[in-house]
Amino acid sequence: MSDGNKFTPYMRKDRLPHIFCPGCGNGTIMSAFLKAMEKAEMDFENIAMVSGIGCSSRIPGYMDCDSLHTTHGRALSFATGLKTANKDLDVVVFTGDGDCASIGGNHLIHAARRNINLTVICINNNIYGMTGGQISPTSPKGSYGTTAPYGNQDNPFNLAELVAAAGATYSARWTTIQIESLVMAIKDGLKNPGFSFIEVVTQCPTYYGRKNKLRTPTAMAVTLKMNTVFKDAASRMRQKDLEGKIVVGEFANTQKAEFTENIERISEEKFGKKTLINSAYEEEL
Amino acid sequence: MSEELFIQGNEACAKGAIRAGCRFFAGYPITPSTEVAETLARELPKVGGSFVQMEDEIASAGAIIGGSWGGTKSMTATSGPGLSLMQENIGYAFITETPIVVVDVQRGSPSTGQPTMAAQGDMMQARWGSHGDYEPIALSPSSVQEFFDFTVKAFNLAEEYRVPVFVMADEVVGHMREKIVIDDDIEIVPRKMPESKEDFLPFKNIENGTNPMPSFGQGFNIHVTGLTHDERGYPDTNNPDTHDALVQRLCDKVLNNTDKICSVKSKYCDDADTIIISYGAPVRSVIEAARKARAEGNKVGYIKLDTPWPFPEKQVLDLAADASNIVVVEMNLGQMYYEVNRVLRRDANVHLVGKIGGLMPTPDEILSKINKLGGK
Amino acid sequence: MRTEIRIGGFGGQGVILAGIILGKAASIFDKNEAVQTQSYGPEARGGASKCEVVVSDAVIDYPKVQRPDILVAMSNEALIKYIVDLKDGATLIVDPGTTDIEDVREFIDEHNIKVFNAPATKTANDEIGLKIVANIVMVGAITKITGIISKDAAIESIKSSVPKGTEEKNIKAFEAGYNLV
Numbered sequence: 001m002s003d004g005n006k007f008t009p010y011m012r013k014d015r016l017p018h019i020f021c022p023g024c025g026n027g028t029i030m031s032a033f034l035k036a037m038e039k040a041e042m043d044f045e046n047i048a049m050v051s052g053i054g055c056s057s058r059i060p061g062y063m064d065c066d067s068l069h070t071t072h073g074r075a076l077s078f079a080t081g082l083k084t085a086n087k088d089l090d091v092v093v094f095t096g097d098g099d100c101a102s103i104g105g106n107h108l109i110h111a112a113r114r115n116i117n118l119t120v121i122c123i124n125n126n127i128y129g130m131t132g133g134q135i136s137p138t139s140p141k142g143s144y145g146t147t148a149p150y151g152n153q154d155n156p157f158n159l160a161e162l163v164a165a166a167g168a169t170y171s172a173r174w175t176t177i178q179i180e181s182l183v184m185a186i187k188d189g190l191k192n193p194g195f196s197f198i199e200v201v202t203q204c205p206t207y208y209g210r211k212n213k214l215r216t217p218t219a220m221a222v223t224l225k226m227n228t229v230f231k232d233a234a235s236r237m238r239q240k241d242l243e244g245k246i247v248v249g250e251f252a253n254t255q256k257a258e259f260t261e262n263i264e265r266i267s268e269e270k271f272g273k274k275t276l277i278n279s280a281y282e283e284e285l
Numbered sequence: 286m287s288e289e290l291f292i293q294g295n296e297a298c299a300k301g302a303i304r305a306g307c308r309f310f311a312g313y314p315i316t317p318s319t320e321v322a323e324t325l326a327r328e329l330p331k332v333g334g335s336f337v338q339m340e341d342e343i344a345s346a347g348a349i350i351g352g353s354w355g356g357t358k359s360m361t362a363t364s365g366p367g368l369s370l371m372q373e374n375i376g377y378a379f380i381t382e383t384p385i386v387v388v389d390v391q392r393g394s395p396s397t398g399q400p401t402m403a404a405q406g407d408m409m410q411a412r413w414g415s416h417g418d419y420e421p422i423a424l425s426p427s428s429v430q431e432f433f434d435f436t437v438k439a440f441n442l443a444e445e446y447r448v449p450v451f452v453m454a455d456e457v458v459g460h461m462r463e464k465i466v467i468d469d470d471i472e473i474v475p476r477k478m479p480e481s482k483e484d485f486l487p488f489k490n491i492e493n494g495t496n497p498m499p500s501f502g503q504g505f506n507i508h509v510t511g512l513t514h515d516e517r518g519y520p521d522t523n524n525p526d527t528h529d530a531l532v533q534r535l536c537d538k539v540l541n542n543t544d545k546i547c548s549v550k551s552k553y554c555d556d557a558d559t560i561i562i563s564y565g566a567p568v569r570s571v572i573e574a575a576r577k578a579r580a581e582g583n584k585v586g587y588i589k590l591d592t593p594w595p596f597p598e599k600q601v602l603d604l605a606a607d608a609s610n611i612v613v614v615e616m617n618l619g620q621m622y623y624e625v626n627r628v629l630r631r632d633a634n635v636h637l638v639g640k641i642g643g644l645m646p647t648p649d650e651i652l653s654k655i656n657k658l659g660g661k
Numbered sequence: 662m663r664t665e666i667r668i669g670g671f672g673g674q675g676v677i678l679a680g681i682i683l684g685k686a687a688s689i690f691d692k693n694e695a696v697q698t699q700s701y702g703p704e705a706r707g708g709a710s711k712c713e714v715v716v717s718d719a720v721i722d723y724p725k726v727q728r729p730d731i732l733v734a735m736s737n738e739a740l741i742k743y744i745v746d747l748k749d750g751a752t753l754i755v756d757p758g759t760t761d762i763e764d765v766r767e768f769i770d771e772h773n774i775k776v777f778n779a780p781a782t783k784t785a786n787d788e789i790g791l792k793i794v795a796n797i798v799m800v801g802a803i804t805k806i807t808g809i810i811s812k813d814a815a816i817e818s819i820k821s822s823v824p825k826g827t828e829e830k831n832i833k834a835f836e837a838g839y840n841l842v
Contacts, residue, residue, distance in 0.1 A: 012508070015519055048501040050351070061508055061520065066501035068354055069510035069520075070347065071377050077339065077347030082501060084335045084348070085309050085355025089502045107347075110340040260335075267330040276333040278356035278500055279308045280384075280444070280476040285332065291685035291695070317701065401701035461724055462681060462697040464688035566724075573722040648723050 007034045012064045023217030025176040025202030036186035048089045050079040052099040056123035059094045073103030076111040087260040097124040097138040112166035115194040116259035125204035133207035144211040160199045164252035169194035171252040175201040175224045288467040294432040294458040299324035301436030308334035309359040311348035316400040317456040318390035321362035342367035346374035356500030362388035376415030377511045384443035388452040390459035402643025403456035405616040411451045420539035423451040423594035425564040429463035441474040457566035486516040494538025547597035550589040554604045557586030563614040564590040574651035610658045614638040663717040665726040669739025672710045675796030680712030682818045687716040690814030696724040758782040794834035801838020
C-alpha cells in the first residue's frame, strides 16, 4: 500500500500487509466504511471496533482505533457490553455471514431487538473463508462448498430482512458493486442512533469462486451485478423469479428509543444519576 | 459508622459488587444465583450503573468483557450450566487479561441436575473449564458475610492482576440469611490507567506480569485479540516464542504472587492427628465437627480454603504435614480431594467425605468418618 | 444456647417472612446470632412451605435445623411431616384453624411435647380483617410463648421487613398474636 492512499492515516501501518486474498471484497468495504465515516463527519478517535472470528473480523485489526477482536459469533455480546459501559463511544462491529448468522445468530436478533446503538457491517461472502470454503447460512441453494460437495440443500437466510424484522431501526443490503449506495448506507447507519445493520454481499474468489466456477474476481463481480435486483423492482417480481437474486436497498429506516439511553433515562428519572463512565479507575464512587 | 443487615447470601454478593465499584452486570436467570441479578437490577440504576439481562450466558460473559474494556468494573453471576456456557469467553478474558468477576452459585449437577439444591461440583470447571493453560483465582465463601467480603476481594484481585476471578459459592451460602456488617472503610483497588500513550505496550512482558490497562476511547488505540499476540497486542500466531512468552507471563503473574493471593483459615492444627480440609458451606459443619471432636478429647483440626484456586499449597503443606490423617470435606465425589492428594503426595492417608444429593454434610457425618480412621 | 425453630405451612401463608422476621429480630435487634434457611423448589408455589431459623448466643456454624426445639405448624401437612423431627420436650405451636392436633397426639404424648394453640388465621381474619397477616399474628404468638426474641426486637424487625405503609396493620397483627396466649 502506498502512503498516497487518502485512508492510510486511519490504518495501523505496522500491521500491513494484510492477510486478505487477492480479489477479496474486504478492502473495498474498508474503503467504503472510511469514506462513509468521513461523509458522516464522525470523529475517528471516538470509534471503537468490535469483531468476531472470520476473514471480515480481521478488519478492525488494521484500523488505528481501539479494537476488540473477540470469540466466534459473540462480537455483538462484547459490543453490547462495551457500548453499555461507555455509551459515548461510537461502536462499529465488523462481522461475517458465518459469524453473525450462524454461531452468533441469537446475539444478532437480540441486539436488533434491543435497538442498541451499534453499527454492524456484515460482510456476506456466502461461505466460510477462514476455514477453507464450507457452506454458511447464507450460501445460495445449490451452491458448492467443501461441506456441500453435492450442492447446498439448505435455504439461505435473508439477513437484512431478518434483522429488520427483529427490530433494528436501520437495515440495508448492498453489494461490493454498488459502492456509492454502500457508502451512503454505512453513513446512514453510523448516523442512526439505534441498531444499524448493513449487509454487504461480497465476492470470495478464493473459496466461493473456486467451488462455484467463478474463479476470477471479475467473474464473481459480474455475477454479483447480474444477480442484483433493486428492492422496488423486487416487489413487483414473482417469488420464483427472485430465487438466487440479491435484493438490494433499505429494509428498515425508522426511529425507536435506544437501549443505553433507556438505561440512563431510568437512572436519571428515578434516582437522578447519569450512567458513570470509566468508573473502574475511581477508588471511591 | 458501619451498617448491619440481615440478608441473603446472594443479596450480600450484589451489595459487595456495588461496594467494590461494579457498575455493570450482565447475566441470564438461573437458579440458585438469580437473586444476585435481581438485586443488581434494582440497585445498579441507583448508583449510575447498568444492568443488562442478556440472551444467554455466552452473551453475558462476552458483555462483561466488553464492559470491562469500556472502563467499568463488570460482573456476571450464574450456576453450573451457565458457567459451562461461559467458558470460551472466560478463556478469552484470560488471554486478553480482562478483569471480570464471575460468581457461580453451585447446584447439583451434572447437566440441569438439582437447580434448588447445593453442591460444589464446579470446582474443576473453575480450574480447567476453558481450553489451554491459565491460572484462575477462585474464592469460596462460607457465610453471608464472606459472600460480601469475597466479592469485594474478587474485584480487587481482578484489578490487581488483570484476570477473571471466580466467586465459587453454593446454594447454601447463596440462599441463607445471616447478619452482615458492612464497614465504611473497605479497601478498593481501582484500575490503573497507563501513564503515557507514547510507546505504550499494552501486553508488555514486564517483570511482575501485570500491565496497566487503558479503556477504550482514551486514545491508546489498542488492539485486543484472543489470538496469541505480541506486546503490542497484534496477532502473532505462528511464532512459538511469542506464545510461550505470553502464556508463561499470564500464568506467572498469578503463580509468582500466591503468597499474596492464597488465603486459608485454620484452627487446632498444631497438635492434630486428623486435619479436615474444606471450603464453602461445608466448612461450617467441619468447624462444629472439629469442636465436638476436641470436646471428646480427639485431636482434630481444620483448614478452610478461602481460595481454592490457586490452591494454597504452601499453607496446606505447612499446616498438614504432621497429621496422620487428612479428611477432605466437599459437596462432590472428589474434586479438591485430588488436589490435596497431589500436594501432600500421600494417597493412603487422605480421605474424602464427598456428599452429593443437595444437602451439606452434617457435623455428625464428618465425625463418624473421623472416628472410623483411628489415630496414631 | 442454640435453639432450632422450624415453621411449616403452605405457600402464600408467609412462613418465610415470619422466619426472616425472627432471624432479623434475633441478630440485628437482640444482638444474638441467627441463620435463616428455607426449602426451595416446586413446593414453594402453593404446596408445602418450610422456613427454618437457628438462634444462638454464640456463633452458629452448622446453619441447618436438624432436631427442632420449636415447631410452628400452620398446615396439617406440615404438622404431620415435621413433628417426627422434634426433640423430646420440644415446643409445638399450632394454628387450630388449619391443623388437627389429634393426628399427632401419640407423638406428643410419647415425647412430652408442649403444645400451644395460636389461632393465627382466625385472629387475622376477625381482629385485623386481613387473612394475609396470619404469619405476623403467629410471630406475636411465637415471641410470647418461646421468648426466643424480645418483644421490642420483634416489633423493630417487623417494621423493617414489611412493605412500606403496612407497618401499622402488621404491628396490630403482632400485638394480637402476642396477646393470644
